[in-house]
Amino acid sequence: MRDETTVAIIGAGPAGLTLANLLQRSGVDCVVLEMRDRSYVEDRQRAGIIDHHAGRIFEEYGLADRIVGDGPVETLMEIRTEGVPRFLDTPALAGGRPSRLVPQQMLVRRLIAAFLEGGGDLRFGAAGVTLHDLDGPQPRVTYDGGELGAAYLAGCDGFHGVSRRSIPAGALETYSFDHGIGWYTVLADAPPPRYPLMGVSRHGFAAQFARGPHASRFYLQYQPGEDPRSWPDEHAWEQLRLRLGDPRLVAGPITGREIVEMRSFVAEPMDFGRLFLVGDAAHIITPMGAKGMNLALSDAYVLAQGLTDAVLKGDEAGLREYSAVCLRRTWDYQEFSRWYAEMVHQAGDESEPFRRKLALARLDRLFTSPAAATAFADLMAGTD
Numbered sequence: 001m002r003d004e005t006t007v008a009i010i011g012a013g014p015a016g017l018t019l020a021n022l023l024q025r026s027g028v029d030c031v032v033l034e035m036r037d038r039s040y041v042e043d044r045q046r047a048g049i050i051d052h053h054a055g056r057i058f059e060e061y062g063l064a065d066r067i068v069g070d071g072p073v074e075t076l077m078e079i080r081t082e083g084v085p086r087f088l089d090t091p092a093l094a095g096g097r098p099s100r101l102v103p104q105q106m107l108v109r110r111l112i113a114a115f116l117e118g119g120g121d122l123r124f125g126a127a128g129v130t131l132h133d134l135d136g137p138q139p140r141v142t143y144d145g146g147e148l149g150a151a152y153l154a155g156c157d158g159f160h161g162v163s164r165r166s167i168p169a170g171a172l173e174t175y176s177f178d179h180g181i182g183w184y185t186v187l188a189d190a191p192p193p194r195y196p197l198m199g200v201s202r203h204g205f206a207a208q209f210a211r212g213p214h215a216s217r218f219y220l221q222y223q224p225g226e227d228p229r230s231w232p233d234e235h236a237w238e239q240l241r242l243r244l245g246d247p248r249l250v251a252g253p254i255t256g257r258e259i260v261e262m263r264s265f266v267a268e269p270m271d272f273g274r275l276f277l278v279g280d281a282a283h284i285i286t287p288m289g290a291k292g293m294n295l296a297l298s299d300a301y302v303l304a305q306g307l308t309d310a311v312l313k314g315d316e317a318g319l320r321e322y323s324a325v326c327l328r329r330t331w332d333y334q335e336f337s338r339w340y341a342e343m344v345h346q347a348g349d350e351s352e353p354f355r356r357k358l359a360l361a362r363l364d365r366l367f368t369s370p371a372a373a374t375a376f377a378d379l380m381a382g383t384d
């Protein structure tokens with residue numbers, strides 16, 4: 001069966017679903033093809049913060065109440081160094097621009113519901129997606145049981161998706177970086193911290209972030225060669241108490257475990273012919289600074305505007321600029337994330353005393369220099 005649409009979107013993660021909703025609101029026809037089933041997509045737990053910049057995207061399209069909701073607004077953040085707490089009021093430092101706590105699975109559920117209620121065409125379980133004629137005038141997508149012709153394709157299928165791999169070798173320049181840092185992350189039914197919490201410690205880095213009113217995501221740095229999946233849960237809780245400097249930290253049932261190897265990746269340019277790469281399909285970033293999902297939302301916004309101008313006004317200038325605009329923000333955030341990761345990991349690393357002192361000086365500067373604190377807060381809130 002062959003269908004036609006204006007924009008074929010591959011992938012129903014934060015990038016694809018945001019793009020679909022913004023196009024729907026703008027009156028541009030689109031179809032979303034997602035290889036997984038709906039419950040898998042709706043239950044995938046990852047990020048938790050919509051930064052201020054990304055939140056404004058939904059405001060601009062009249063979707064803020066529906067999508068961002070009234071989840072808790074971020075206030076302070078806490079960094080404990082060897083158990084000694086210090087606080088930064090990042091929203092105030094950024095000129096009153098708070099981020100909001102919205103777990104990724106909640107965002108995804110809301111985006112799906114809004115798109116479907118608006119009459120959107122979202123096809124779950126679309127296996128075998130293959131992209132054709134990317135640089136021709138009439139690209140198309142085939143999948144098991146169907147074919148979709150489109151004027152434009154949006155590759156929103158994450159790092160392991162098919163879209164980026166469909167671009168001919170040599171047309172993309174790719175940049176990969178291994179930060180040499182591994183985290184064991186667990187999701188637990190344990191009371192969330194009062195504020196987003198990071199622990200800098202000679203025992204290794206740790207962090208705790210809220211994931212809803214009764215759950216927390218914890219992060220524990222592990223050393224190269226270790227396999228934290230073999231740690232008994234009690235060992236993980238002991239390490240969290242030690243590194244977060246909180247002997248009374250309340251444990252709870254662990255509902256998810258993952259290894260996060262801190263890697264960065266960027267593909268340039270983010271387009272080829274009539275295919276545009278969006279979000280993790282084009283770039284991945286470490287979780288330091290919480291920018292992965294926010295970059296995906298920002299890319300979707302820039303592309304939605306470019307596509308709307310192209311389709312409704314015949315003006316492709318925004319599409320020509322798409323890659324450059326998104327890459328500028330991507331590299332800015334990559335630098336921020338690297339800087340942040342180095343600081344909080346090296347500040348506890350006794351095996352490198354000189355680097356440790358430098359990292360501690362960087363950290364101190366955040367709490368002693370208003371200019372440094374403001375620059376940090378500006379990036380946390382998200383940049384245009």
Ligand SMILES: Cc1cc2nc3c(=O)[nH]c(=O)nc-3n(C[C@H](O)[C@H](O)[C@H](O)COP(=O)(O)OP(=O)(O)OC[C@H]3O[C@@H](n4cnc5c(N)ncnc54)[C@H](O)[C@@H]3O)c2cc1C
Pocket residue numbers: 010011012013014015016033034035036041045046047048049104126129156157158159160161162185258260278279280281287290291292293294295296
């Ligand atoms: C453990 C973990 C913690 C994280 N924490 C944070 C955080 O705190 N803050 C933050 O901002 N970011 C965080 N991230 C990153 C964030 O989750 C991603 O940046 C975000 O999901 C990117 O959205 P996306 O839509 O581009 O890609 P994805 O979420 O990967 O969505 C891609 C979609 O495409 C589908 N798909 C894939 N291949 C195909 C195909 N061939 N055909 C059809 N569909 C396909 C997938 O099933 C998926 O639904 C975290 C990631 C992980 C893994």
